[in-house]
Amino acid sequence: MVGKQRDATLDDVARLAGVSVATASRVLSGRGPASKAARHRVASAAAELHYVPHAAARALATRSGTRIAVVVGGQTAHVLNDPYVGRVVTATAEVAAAHEVGVSLHWLPLHDPAELGRLAEHRGIGGIVLLNPTRPALDVVPKSARGRIAAIGIGSRDVPSFDVDNAAGTASVVGHLFAGGRRRVAMITGAPWLPCTERAVAAYRRVVDEAGAPPRLVPGDFTAARGEVAAAEIMTRWPDTDAVFALGDLSALGALSALRRAGVDVPGDVAVAGFDDIAFAALSRLTTATHPVEDIAAGAATAVLDRRTTAPLTRYPSTLVLRESA
Amino acid sequence: MVGKQRDATLDDVARLAGVSVATASRVLSGRGPASKAARHRVASAAAELHYVPHAAARALATRSGTRIAVVVGGQTAHVLNDPYVGRVVTATAEVAAAHEVGVSLHWLPLHDPAELGRLAEHRGIGGIVLLNPTRPALDVVPKSARGRIAAIGIGSRDVPSFDVDNAAGTASVVGHLFAGGRRRVAMITGAPWLPCTERAVAAYRRVVDEAGAPPRLVPGDFTAARGEVAAAEIMTRWPDTDAVFALGDLSALGALSALRRAGVDVPGDVAVAGFDDIAFAALSRLTTATHPVEDIAAGAATAVLDRRTTAPLTRYPSTLVLRESA
DNA sequence: TCTTGTGGTGGAAGCGCTTCCACGGGTGGG
DNA sequence: CCCACCCGTGGAAGCGCTTCCACCACAAGA
The missing domain is CATH 3.40.50.2300 (Response regulator)
Incomplete structure (x- = not known):
C-alpha cells in the first residue's frame, strides 16, 4: 500500500534535509536567500518524500486564496x-x-x-x-x-x-467566401455589446469593403435560435444574398438549418460559414474557423x-x- | 466603499457577541454544546459582521480539503x-x-x-x-x-x-417509437462498459420484447462519428429497420445525418430518436428524452x-x- | 447539608506554512 | 589586525480556525 502514513509535511522535509523549516520554506517557495548546498538538499529531500505543499496552510499563511x-x-x-x-x-x-x-x-x-x-x-x-x-x-x-x-x-x-484572434479568423472566413466567388456576403454578429463582436464586425467590414461590396449586418447573440431568425431576416431584406457568415457556429448552424428548411440550396444558392469549430460543425459539414x-x-x-x-x-x-x- | 477593512474573523464575531472564540466556533459550526442565548448572540453578531468563515483556516484545522x-x-x-x-x-x-x-x-x-x-x-x-x-x-x-x-x-x-433514470427514459422513447407504429426498432448503445449503457439496453430489450419484436443492437460510444457509422451498419444488417434509437443525442444526430445523406427519408422511412436533449437536438428537430x-x-x-x-x-x-x- | 453529576464555557494547543528578525561566521577594506 | 558588512540561517510568531480539556456554576440526588 502506498502512502498509508500521513502526507509529508514541510517539517519532515526540513528534518531530512538537515535544515530548519524556515530554510526549507525559502527554497521550496523560491523566495529569500539560500545557499546552493541547502537548496539542493532540500530539493532532493522533498522529492524523496513526495512532498506536496499543503495549499490551505500556505493560503492561510500568505493570506492568499485557495x-x-x-x-x-x-x-x-x-x-x-x-x-x-x-x-x-x-x-x-x-x-x-x-x-x-x-x-x-x-x-x-x-x-x-x-x-x-x-x-x-x-x-x-x-x-x-x-x-x-x-x-x-x-x-x-x-x-x-x-x-x-x-x-x-x-x-x-x-x-x-x-x-482568439477574432479579426484574423473572421477575415479568413469572409475572405474564403469571396475567394469562392460569393459577392453579397451577410453577417450575423454576436452579442453587440461584446468586444469580440466589435472586432469581428470590423474585420468583416474591412474585407467586404476591399471587395467593393456593401456590408449586410444583422445582430445576433450566438444562439442557434437567433441564427434561424437572423437568416430569415437576411433573405427578406437582401434576397440576392449569396453567403452568410455567422459569428459562432451555433448561429451558423441555426441559419443553415433555417435556410435549408426554406428550400434554399446550401451551398448552391447560399454559402454558410461560422466561427468556433464546435463539435457539431463537423457533423453538419459547416465551414468555419477554429477557436481554441x-x-x-x-x-x-x-x-x-x-x-x-x-x-x-x-x-x-x-x-x-x-x-x-x- | 464597502468592505474596505479586512474581512471579519471569528475573533471579531466572538468579541461582538461577548463570548469566546471557542463558543463562537461551536455555534457557527453547529458542533458541540451551546446555550440558546449564546447561540443567538453569536448568530446575530455573525450576521451583522457579514462573517464568512475562512475556508483555508478551517480546512487546516480540521484536516479537511479545500x-x-x-x-x-x-x-x-x-x-x-x-x-x-x-x-x-x-x-x-x-x-x-x-x-x-x-x-x-x-x-x-x-x-x-x-x-x-x-x-x-x-x-x-x-x-x-x-x-x-x-x-x-x-x-x-x-x-x-x-x-x-x-x-x-x-x-x-x-x-x-x-x-438520470436511464431505464425509464429509454423505455419512454422506445415506447413512443412503437406507439407511432414502428415495429423494427434498432438501438445504438453507449460505451458498452458503462453501467448506464447496460441499464438502457435492458430497458430497450424489455420494451422490444413486449412488442414481440427482435432486438437490433449495435454498439456505440456516444459520439456523433460513431452514430454515423452505426446507422450505416444497421441499414446494412437490417434493411427493413424503421426506427433508430441512439443512447445519446450526439450519436442520434450522427445517425440522422448519415441516414439523410444516404437518401433515407427521416422520419418517413425511418424514425430517429435520441437521449439527452442537448441544445442541438432542438435545432435538428430530434425527438429525445431529457437528461438533467x-x-x-x-x-x-x-x-x-x-x-x-x-x-x-x-x-x-x-x-x-x-x-x-x- | 454534602456529594455527584450535569450542561456551558473559555484557555490554549495545535493544523502546516510563511516571514520577520536576530544572530552567526565568513569576507573585504581600513 | 580590527571593524564593518553581508549572506545564510534558525527561532519564533503568527495566519484563522477547531477541539481537547479543565473548570465553573448550578440543579438534583443522598
Missing part, C-alpha cells in the same frame, strides 16, 4: 449558456488541479462592479478570470484586492486578456496563478476549416 | 469528450462556490484504483465526484481516506450514485459536501420531448 474564480457577467450569462462556459471552466479546473487550487464559478452583474469588488476582497479567492469583461470591471479587481490577487479577462478589448477555447482558458488560468496581471493582449490563432457548406 | 475533485476515468475520458464533462464541472463549480470550496478536474485510469486512492489521501481534496465509476473505484476512496472524505458517483450501477445533467451534478456535489457517502441511488426523471424526427 481557488480561482471564473466569473461570467450577468448580462452575458444567458448568451453564453452554451458549451462555451463549460469548456472554459473545465480547462481552468484542469490547470488549477496541477497548482493545488480549485475553481469556483460565479454569475455576476458586471455593469455594477461593486459585487465583483466584494468577490475580489474575499479571502478565499486567489485569482479571477473574467469572461468578456468591460474595462471598469477589470479595473475594480486590483483596486478592491489592493494588488493581492490578479484578474485577467478572456475576450475583452484593450485590457490584459486572452482571446481550452488553450485560451488554460493560458488565462496560468497567468492568473502566476499573478501576471499585466499580461499583454494575447491572441490565439484561428485556422480556417473548409467543409461543404461554403 | 476543494472537491471531479474525476473522469481514463478509459472513459475520450468517450466523454463532449459537453457532458463540461456541464458536470460547471454545475459542480457553481454549488462549490456557495460552500467556499473549489473544484478541480482529474483524468485518471479508474481500472487501477491506486491512483484514485492517492488522490483521496491528498490533503487538499475534500470530496470526490466520480464519473461513471466502477464498484472497486468507489470503494477505494473511503478506504484510502479512512472515512475522512466522501465520494459519490454519477452514473454507476449499484453503488451510491446520482443519475446540471441537476444531477449539483445533487452529487451537495451530497459530497455533506459527506453523505451513504446516499442511496438517486434517479432523476427523464421526460420525453417530441419533435419531428420520430
Whole structure:
C-alpha cells in the first residue's frame, strides 16, 4: 500500500534535509536567500518524500486564496449558456488541479462592479478570470484586492486578456467566401455589446469593403435560435444574398438549418460559414474557423496563478476549416 | 466603499457577541454544546459582521480539503469528450462556490484504483465526484481516506450514485417509437462498459420484447462519428429497420445525418430518436428524452459536501420531448 | 447539608506554512 | 589586525480556525 502514513509535511522535509523549516520554506517557495548546498538538499529531500505543499496552510499563511474564480457577467450569462462556459471552466479546473487550487464559478452583474469588488476582497479567492469583461470591471479587481490577487479577462478589448484572434479568423472566413466567388456576403454578429463582436464586425467590414461590396449586418447573440431568425431576416431584406457568415457556429448552424428548411440550396444558392469549430460543425459539414477555447482558458488560468496581471493582449490563432457548406 | 477593512474573523464575531472564540466556533459550526442565548448572540453578531468563515483556516484545522475533485476515468475520458464533462464541472463549480470550496478536474485510469486512492489521501481534496465509476473505484476512496472524505458517483450501477433514470427514459422513447407504429426498432448503445449503457439496453430489450419484436443492437460510444457509422451498419444488417434509437443525442444526430445523406427519408422511412436533449437536438428537430445533467451534478456535489457517502441511488426523471424526427 | 453529576464555557494547543528578525561566521577594506 | 558588512540561517510568531480539556456554576440526588 502506498502512502498509508500521513502526507509529508514541510517539517519532515526540513528534518531530512538537515535544515530548519524556515530554510526549507525559502527554497521550496523560491523566495529569500539560500545557499546552493541547502537548496539542493532540500530539493532532493522533498522529492524523496513526495512532498506536496499543503495549499490551505500556505493560503492561510500568505493570506492568499485557495481557488480561482471564473466569473461570467450577468448580462452575458444567458448568451453564453452554451458549451462555451463549460469548456472554459473545465480547462481552468484542469490547470488549477496541477497548482493545488480549485475553481469556483460565479454569475455576476458586471455593469455594477461593486459585487465583483466584494468577490475580489474575499479571502478565499486567489485569482479571477473574467469572461468578456468591460474595462471598469477589470479595473475594480486590483483596486478592491489592493494588488493581492490578479484578474485577467478572456475576450475583452484593450485590457490584459486572452482571446482568439477574432479579426484574423473572421477575415479568413469572409475572405474564403469571396475567394469562392460569393459577392453579397451577410453577417450575423454576436452579442453587440461584446468586444469580440466589435472586432469581428470590423474585420468583416474591412474585407467586404476591399471587395467593393456593401456590408449586410444583422445582430445576433450566438444562439442557434437567433441564427434561424437572423437568416430569415437576411433573405427578406437582401434576397440576392449569396453567403452568410455567422459569428459562432451555433448561429451558423441555426441559419443553415433555417435556410435549408426554406428550400434554399446550401451551398448552391447560399454559402454558410461560422466561427468556433464546435463539435457539431463537423457533423453538419459547416465551414468555419477554429477557436481554441481550452488553450485560451488554460493560458488565462496560468497567468492568473502566476499573478501576471499585466499580461499583454494575447491572441490565439484561428485556422480556417473548409467543409461543404461554403 | 464597502468592505474596505479586512474581512471579519471569528475573533471579531466572538468579541461582538461577548463570548469566546471557542463558543463562537461551536455555534457557527453547529458542533458541540451551546446555550440558546449564546447561540443567538453569536448568530446575530455573525450576521451583522457579514462573517464568512475562512475556508483555508478551517480546512487546516480540521484536516479537511479545500476543494472537491471531479474525476473522469481514463478509459472513459475520450468517450466523454463532449459537453457532458463540461456541464458536470460547471454545475459542480457553481454549488462549490456557495460552500467556499473549489473544484478541480482529474483524468485518471479508474481500472487501477491506486491512483484514485492517492488522490483521496491528498490533503487538499475534500470530496470526490466520480464519473461513471466502477464498484472497486468507489470503494477505494473511503478506504484510502479512512472515512475522512466522501465520494459519490454519477452514473454507476449499484453503488451510491446520482443519475438520470436511464431505464425509464429509454423505455419512454422506445415506447413512443412503437406507439407511432414502428415495429423494427434498432438501438445504438453507449460505451458498452458503462453501467448506464447496460441499464438502457435492458430497458430497450424489455420494451422490444413486449412488442414481440427482435432486438437490433449495435454498439456505440456516444459520439456523433460513431452514430454515423452505426446507422450505416444497421441499414446494412437490417434493411427493413424503421426506427433508430441512439443512447445519446450526439450519436442520434450522427445517425440522422448519415441516414439523410444516404437518401433515407427521416422520419418517413425511418424514425430517429435520441437521449439527452442537448441544445442541438432542438435545432435538428430530434425527438429525445431529457437528461438533467446540471441537476444531477449539483445533487452529487451537495451530497459530497455533506459527506453523505451513504446516499442511496438517486434517479432523476427523464421526460420525453417530441419533435419531428420520430 | 454534602456529594455527584450535569450542561456551558473559555484557555490554549495545535493544523502546516510563511516571514520577520536576530544572530552567526565568513569576507573585504581600513 | 580590527571593524564593518553581508549572506545564510534558525527561532519564533503568527495566519484563522477547531477541539481537547479543565473548570465553573448550578440543579438534583443522598
